Amino acid sequence: MVVFVIGIAAPLGYAAYLSFFQDRLVGGNVFVGFDNYTRALGDELFRAGLWRVTLFLLVQVPVMLALALLAALAIDSGRLRWPALFRIGIFVPYAVPAVVASLMWGYLYGDRFGLIRQVGDALHVDVPRLLSENWMLASIGNVVTWEFMGYNMLILYAALRTVPQELYEAAEVDGAGELRKAWSIKLPALRPALALATVFSIIGTFQLFNEPNVMQSLAPDVISTSYTPNMYAFNLAFNGQQFNYSAAVAVVLGGVTAVVAYAVQARSMRKEQSL
Amino acid sequence: MSVKTPAAGRGRARRSSTALTVAMGLMLLYALLPLVWLLLSSTKDSNSLSTSFGLWFGHGFHLFDNVWNVLTYDHGIYLRWFANTLLYAVVGAGGAAFISTAAGYALAKYRFRGRNVLAAVVLGAIAIPGTALAVPTYLLFSKMGIVDTPWAVLLPSLVSPFGVYLMRVYAIGAVPDSMLEAARIDGSGEIRTFFTISLRLLAPGFVTVLLFSLVATWNNYFLPLIVLSDPKWFPLTVGLNQWNALATGAAGSGATTTGFYPLVVTGSVLAIIPLVVAFLFLQRFWQSGLAAGSVKE
Numbered sequence: 037m038v039v040f041v042i043g044i045a046a047p048l049g050y051a052a053y054l055s056f057f058q059d060r061l062v063g064g065n066v067f068v069g070f071d072n073y074t075r076a077l078g079d080e081l082f083r084a085g086l087w088r089v090t091l092f093l094l095v096q097v098p099v100m101l102a103l104a105l106l107a108a109l110a111i112d113s114g115r116l117r118w119p120a121l122f123r124i125g126i127f128v129p130y131a132v133p134a135v136v137a138s139l140m141w142g143y144l145y146g147d148r149f150g151l152i153r154q155v156g157d158a159l160h161v162d163v164p165r166l167l168s169e170n171w172m173l174a175s176i177g178n179v180v181t182w183e184f185m186g187y188n189m190l191i192l193y194a195a196l197r198t199v200p201q202e203l204y205e206a207a208e209v210d211g212a213g214e215l216r217k218a219w220s221i222k223l224p225a226l227r228p229a230l231a232l233a234t235v236f237s238i239i240g241t242f243q244l245f246n247e248p249n250v251m252q253s254l255a256p257d258v259i260s261t262s263y264t265p266n267m268y269a270f271n272l273a274f275n276g277q278q279f280n281y282s283a284a285v286a287v288v289l290g291g292v293t294a295v296v297a298y299a300v301q302a303r304s305m306r307k308e309q310s311l
Numbered sequence: 312m313s314v315k316t317p318a319a320g321r322g323r324a325r326r327s328s329t330a331l332t333v334a335m336g337l338m339l340l341y342a343l344l345p346l347v348w349l350l351l352s353s354t355k356d357s358n359s360l361s362t363s364f365g366l367w368f369g370h371g372f373h374l375f376d377n378v379w380n381v382l383t384y385d386h387g388i389y390l391r392w393f394a395n396t397l398l399y400a401v402v403g404a405g406g407a408a409f410i411s412t413a414a415g416y417a418l419a420k421y422r423f424r425g426r427n428v429l430a431a432v433v434l435g436a437i438a439i440p441g442t443a444l445a446v447p448t449y450l451l452f453s454k455m456g457i458v459d460t461p462w463a464v465l466l467p468s469l470v471s472p473f474g475v476y477l478m479r480v481y482a483i484g485a486v487p488d489s490m491l492e493a494a495r496i497d498g499s500g501e502i503r504t505f506f507t508i509s510l511r512l513l514a515p516g517f518v519t520v521l522l523f524s525l526v527a528t529w530n531n532y533f534l535p536l537i538v539l540s541d542p543k544w545f546p547l548t549v550g551l552n553q554w555n556a557l558a559t560g561a562a563g564s565g566a567t568t569t570g571f572y573p574l575v576v577t578g579s580v581l582a583i584i585p586l587v588v589a590f591l592f593l594q595r596f597w598q599s600g601l602a603a604g605s606v607k608e
Contacts, residue, residue, distance in 0.1 A: 114326040124594065125339045128346070131586040133530035135548040136579040139555055140349050143576075151348055186342060205316055246532050253559045273446045274537065282446050283360065289579050 072284035081262040096177040104188035127186035138250035195229035231304035336491040377577035389502025403468030404524035438474035463538035474520040481516035
């Protein structure tokens, strides 16, 4: 419990406390009420970052979870040769640190010795500049998908294995094929795990920091210090010394995350009850 | 499910489907090719890196030179980072797994006041983004005077709401109440029961939590970046990114130091190996723990 307090409760309370103050030239650190919050809500940079991760969320998370779902169902179907190889192989990227993954993909994307460009040249295909402004978000999305596809696959696969064998047998007696079984038994059984994976992905997306922060050095003109809200909060605090405002930004971001995550969870719960 | 051909969907015999295997093969390729590139690149010098094809060897085999350079650069700072990472991972993840196990077990098996509230708090804590905590954590630690010490990385690593949650679910299923009662009748104290009986039953769950916290601490970047400024306490992730900044010229010197690329690439390979090995060796345990953990969700 003590660890819990130090690790979570105390910083959280302190963040809320800090966010109500401001450093002033005259008068030092003074209580300013909700000033930092109104400033955050009206802050163009913050809103742009928030919009960016929202866009990211709407595209990357469904793509990643769909791939993970397909992989989990495929491995569970029993129709795959060498299922263990696929299970481990697709999971391996999860063990790679985000920093290494971002560096590696950054180099793959890049002009200096980018593999993707080399392959494109060999095939005479014009590869888009993956580190340019138009492609950056997609490029980061690819890194995140690569990292967590296997992890989500495993969570879903684990859930699939808890489906009682009798259900399948009953379905087969009723003449259900593999597709029918997948649709009527496996997907409903996966719903809770899928909801959990979605919630975690949402939280992860709003927190997006490591990948863009690492890639910043590869594309400094594209990735600004406020590229994602988390980067903004970080840079406000550690490069701008605006700790109070940074705390407010972090609290707003945390609030947004919690609301969205909770909404998704509540929705999936309701669906479950209506079944 | 579009990857399944209709023909493969029919019939009861479990034939393996070529179409499915090919489709999954593509996914496997996507997962592993970048790593193959990384491995191959670690055998090249900085000249070959930019001139040779990424998926084949370059001129000469420089892996051992590269490894030597990584290990000796700046008086062996890489080894220091490696040792730091090991310390953070072993102590942090080990501690987190143990605390999670004890807490999850207590929540699952003992009735006490505020039990349900506590369980709800744990669930809620999973949803709190690390962002909201990072800046205040730093300020709090700087007040406590432990910024720029290993404690600043270790303390937060010990907290794992997800681990507690997983272990609670696991303990409900894995430790039968009747066994606890039997132990009590035999005169075993609660602590002794926990260590001699329950812990053994909880082992698969424990290994699962241990591995996931191991990944979390080994790969941790955000927190150390914030609370550490002295390179001698850096973990590998922060150190590698610093080298990358030197390579790309983002570190402020202006000139790019392409000689650093092999260091970054080879250093990355060395940083990945321990975790991959840990996962492969312990997979039998953590997969069963994961499966049990998701039952009641």
